[in-house]
Amino acid sequence: MGEFLDRARQHELLLQLRDEYPHWKVFDLKGDEEGRRETVNLHYLLEHRLIDGQPRFSSMGDKSVLWKVRITHDGLDFLAADGGLGAILGVVTVKLHDDTVRDLLIARVEEDGTKDNATKVKLKETIRGLPAEMLSTLVKKAMETGLGHVGDIGAWIHHVIG
Incomplete structure (x- = not known):
């Protein structure tokens, strides 16, 4: 049939x-x-x-x-x-709370082996004091930068989601 x-x-x-x-x-x-x-x-x-x-x-x-x-x-x-x-x-909205973004940024600062402790402390204080609008701008810029370094977006997505 x-x-x-x-x-x-x-x-x-x-x-x-x-x-x-x-x-x-x-x-x-x-x-x-x-x-x-x-x-x-x-x-x-x-x-x-x-x-x-x-x-x-x-x-x-x-x-x-x-x-x-x-x-x-x-x-x-x-x-x-x-x-x-x-x-x-059917639009999917992804929400990241300010604290989640701050925690992610602070974790990345702590992982950075190129910075000394005094610089890391200062960066973490700056991150903790950022207003929500600035965090939103940082997330957008981070997404643009990250995606800009992905050569084949289809292959990358397939790799990430398995």
Whole structure:
């Protein structure tokens, strides 16, 4: 049945259902090859949660299938050029508390073998006194510098996350 998967037809189905949204659309499919092809594509969209609904056998004699389906919010977002609300709501925000950034910076100062103790003490005092805005600027600059030293970003990410 995998040979019945048809990206163009799936797209057409989603567009039809988008035009009916939020209402349900009924497909009465026969048991022939065309009906099986349509059923395979509807099942595929259903499994990916782009549509909601389920098939019901309307008559066992000719194996026709009655589908009552509608597009989901994921289906609408899939069709949207900008990814829809899912793209906006799916943004991941990483928050580092000021104390965490300070602790990371202080740990790096302590690990630095090129600085003498008096310099390290002075740097640590400076770090402890930095306002949140300055810590934010330092984190951004550290990210830019760190990423600037990564040759192949894809290989580096793969290496880090395993």
